[in-house]
Amino acid sequence: MFHADARALARASLLVDGREPEPIGYAPAGPGADRFVSVVRWLGDPIPDPTVRVDRLRRVVPGGMSEEIVVSSTADVPVRATVTLEVACDLAPMEVVKSGGSVPPVSPADALTWIAHGTTVRVTGDGTASGSGLLWDVDLPTRGSATLRWQVRVDDTRAAVAAPSGPIEWSRPEVTADDHRLVRLLDRSLDDLATLRLAEQGDTFLAAGVPWYLTLFGRDSIWAARMLLPLGTGLAAGTLRVLARRQGRRVDAHTGEEPGKIMHELRRDEFTSLPPAYYGTVDATPLWVSLLHDAWRWGMPADEVAALLPALEAALDWLGGHADFLRYVDTTGRGLANQGWKDSGDAVRFRDGRRAEPPIALAEVQGYAYQAAVQGAALLDAFGRPGGDRWREYADALAERFRAAYWVDGPHGRTRHWRSTAAGARSTRSPATSGTCSAPGC
Template identity: 60%
Template sequence: MQPLLHDLVSVVHAPASALGGADGQLRPTGAQGLFHADYRVISEAVLRVDGREPVAVAHSLTGPGAAVFVGLLPWLGDLSPDPTVRVERRRRLTADGMTEHVTFANTSHEPVTLGLTIDLACDLAAIETVKSGGLTAPVAVHLDGDHPVWRQGGLAVGVAAPDARVDAADTTVQLSWAITVESGSTTEVSWAATVSDPRAVLIEPAGPVEWERPELVADDRRLTRLLEQSLDDLESLRLAEAGTPEDVFLGAGVPWYLTLFGRDSLWAARMLLPLGTELAAGTLRTLARRQGRALDPRSGEAPGKILHELRRHEFHVALDGEELSLPPAYYGTVDATTLWISLLHDAWRWGLAEDVVEELLPTLEAALTWLDEYADPDRDGFLEYLDTSGLGLANQGWKDSGDAVRFADGRLAEAPIALAEVQAYACQAATNAAALLDAFGRPAADKWRTYAVELSKRFRSAFWVDGPRGAYPAMALDRAKRPVDALTSNIGHLLGTGMLTAEESARVAELLASPELAGGYGLRTMSDRDGGYNPLSYHCGSIWAHDTAIAVTGLAAEGHADAVAVLTEGLLIAAEAVGYRLPELHGGDARTDLRRPTPYPAACQPQAWSAASAVAIVHAASGLRPDVPGGQITLRPLAGAPLGGFTVRGLRVAGRRVSVTVGRDGSASLTGTPSALTILP
């Protein structure tokens, strides 16, 4: 079985991450350990004092890549109801490893003497082996002078521990210190693990963080705290390819997906556009270099197609009787190509330099070739997917688990499948591409405008269904072109894309805010009235922060303030319950049944698009929509200020810092706007 993650604390500085217990221990079990670039480089780091584990009382994230764990040593110090000796374990991740500072504080009346040990081991297990619940034999340790080192296949993990005694035996290392802490004072020791991995595909970016760190003052302090934690997490997820450290993108999530994911990295970069365009440029260029050039059923590659996932070697996972075996560069995604087009367009609108846009236009045109020639293999007018290899992803939209696409009665849909939101992405991408082609004097703009109009007509005819709950868009079409009639969160992705009329948009907003979809802590992936619903299903009833934020963004763009308020309130309650680090997903249980969200036990945390959702929500509430090439900027906040009043300083338009203030009455003001832009109400 896949190891559970919900009770672990993750500390990240990509490409390194550490997952351990709330007590700070890294135990040789499950998904615990220090990871680097898809390998577990420390499989055990257990601290003991006098042969006993401290009594864990607290832990806290303390910034990007940092955390502290607090324990008590009740057998030491004064005989008193109050603890007088404590230990703090301060963990800091770097791109090439981890350092821990262990501090003992003695408030008792006498000095205390103690023996500290830290037991270490290393198995160099591949991330897919850990994810599958498999076991890897520990690696033999060697001493390089006084420093223990584990080596295998060009990968080396070294340990340094000043002033420690080092005992190495076969595969394990014990660090030990004899420590005296005077009354009223503290004593500190440290140790570090450093990784040398010359074959790593992904590395730490070369420069500082690319985006602004905005300051938010809000009536709803939950929103401020969520944004602060999310910005820390986003900073820790920055990655670049080994050959191009200047092109930055966000790794999808920890621990399983700390790598380049086309869809995830694109959505996260798109949500962060209000903070600057540099991340978008790095993400676009990185994916452009790996754009498909040939037809390959094994990898899913096709000319013009955008990558789904990048690994250093084949990614082989066997879970629940199903086998997944993906090549290092895997293209099994039906939506990343259209999302790439729309990110390029949106970044241009936010002020991405014209020379950068122009450099990427050949990639845009190749992506349109994929949309024209390969995205619709049966030529029925809809984008669809089918894994012909038998080893790839059966479902290739964002809901990519094997059982994600279901009818209202719970039956599984059979591929090829045409997803509702994928048609909307294509409609929006075609419109956006036409705008770019026109602006840069390239041909075929009219063709793609016509494509968008015709696609929306076909969608209206084929996808809309009617039943006891009224009319709504189906989740998908199945192999027989039947509407897959479950009511799902997919419909939220249709908003703001040009796919819906105003009347259809209002109907979708009504459904998104209904108790059957919005009765939990955010937007359920599936209505609780459908046959496939399970509040702890990965994609059929759970709640994903990014999915909720995409719906909120679309609702705000089309003016549905009440629905925005319903969905955002659920997500903010969830954020408060988990210390404002939103996980990949949580359970879809009703708020009337449970006073806090149920953790999804295998959810990654942090997750790029979950963290980016905080920025998306603030942006949606602000109503700021720039069109730098058109010389104008619109400021149209939500009517009635459903999220309360706020001021956000440090958004960036055309490279300039701007500030937006939204009053409690819904009024708004904008300062710092470039003089070349006209502000429209």
């Protein structure tokens, strides 16, 4: 189990008479819940079909996890067994676990309690505490069952984000379809989104993923909120406010912070050499502008939009600070080499396999910038603030530069690279001699 970039529980092994039951099934059981089924072949009636099974219902709850274990028997004879839960804690940093490394276990402060790095992990249950876990003596009558329960609680004074306390911010649609797989897909998708909810200062946003990216990510959190706008604007409003509070104020090469820039990710400590608050993203800022615009069009209250207009103007000024295209380069050698949605170090290549060298101007990012300028101008006009004409002129000039520069060589000669990436760019043809570009990094 992971919590705030650390592995709170490194092991939780359920044993029956010192042996692990045989797993036979798994199924999701709603938001943050899963069900596991196993059988205990060595207990019960001596027949090929097992007569003793173990059902485990595990739920993630704010600040921890709970599990209910049901041991049931269909045997014709009474069943007696000793059930043990062996647990261990190492509070290994997420990046160590992700890379396959290990750290020494944390010594317990007392029975089933571990304390290290400002984090306290405590395991409790209705069994008897032993040196390494919990123990239950189970006596089942013929066709009987027993329910066992245990919990783990994590108290962390240094967590960067927290679990939300309010209800889900979007409405839940109901779909009826002849193909029931579609209904199940929608239900599971909405359940998964609910489990990604996190909060900061009372505002909710969606984390980027479980377990490595269960935190605030500018690009990912913005896109998720934008796609959920048809179901409500509450998530978008929370996401916008969280990111606006951490909008760049100064120039800092180490963190990538710049005035007006929207951050990339937030951690409690350094993560894979990145600082806890890291701004190494080229696309989160224009995407933030577009989310604010789209949320306004979908009905976000005007006073909430107005409160974010200073952040909008700062974000637009950041766009305007780029001379021709939005480019990125990590000047420290410790940040992300690539800072678009494909941000692995080897993600941006030429056709022959060579890596593009920074500074790199991604095609889709120029589309984001164009759209942000146009939509930002619309917001400024609607709320009676100056600058709309400036950003429409910026968008027009960017579109012209893009059409002149972005070409790729293909089997039919040089063709435009921007066909599906420059959002809103006009379709006027430019002559092939007006500019060439064989990769986004040229």
